[in-house]
Amino acid sequence: MYKRFSDWMSKLPRYLLAVIVTTGVVATAYITFNLMSQGENVTASNHLQVLASNSTSLLNVSVWDQQTESYSGTRDVKVYRSPACTCCGNWIKHIQKHGFKIQADIKTDEMEAIKQKYNLPPDLASCHTAIIDGYVMEGHIPADDIKLFLQQQPQLAGLAVPGMAIGTPGMESGNTKQPFTVMEFNHQGEVQIFKKYQSY
Known part of the structure; x- marks a missing residue:
């Protein structure tokens, strides 16, 4: 096998071989640097093992992980979700990365009753309902939008997606990204646009 591989490499043009080698070195250095900066214990003996187990997660960082809004207010979150829903758990992980703390993660089959309790307009319904600082946060809302909304402390009921x-926080699926709109709504059920995402 090694002989066949070396034969194949020897037939490549020198410039292409240089690109392959350089790319591999740069990628390895980048991943190693990131692992070490995260406190990963990288030694000569476990270098390849650590790279193999972590490189995938490093290269597949969600676009929603980057924080663009700061927020110093209440971070406790109560989440209501269906026991069968997995994407809700992914959204919870997303907001936790932004510093929110899950005070209660309530799995219930009574999601419709929960939405009615908090006067969520039916057209805004999604899979999970969260309560943060008295506001209703419905569906896969980006954490930065939640932080911006909470900073403003508006006389509104909450936000909803x-x-x-597909593509919203917790609903990522490769490069598939559907346009979506974050809506804001008041206690009378009146709705307007908070933010539109056409491309992200």
Whole structure:
């Protein structure tokens, strides 16, 4: 096998071989640097093992992980979700990365009753309902939008991302990204646009 591989490498043009080698070195150095900066114990003996187990997660960082809004207010979150829902758990992980703390993660089959209790307009319904500082946060809302909304402390009931658009936090699926809109709503059920995402 080694002989066949070396024969194949020897037939490559020198410039292409240089690109392959350089790319591999740069990628390895980048991943190693990131692992070490995260406190990963990288030694000569476990270097390849650590790279193999961590490189995938490093290269597949969600676009939603980057924080653009600061927030110093209440971070306790109560989440209501269906026991069968997995994407809700992914959204919870997303907001935790932004510093929110899950005070209660309540799995219930009575999601419709929960939405009615908090006067969520039916057209805004999604899979999970969260309560943060008295505000209703419905569906896969980006954490930075939640932080911006909470900073403003508006006289509104909350935010919602209706439905379950592919590409929203917790609903990532490769490069598939559907446009979606974050809606804000008041206690009378009146709705308007908070932010639109056409491309992200």
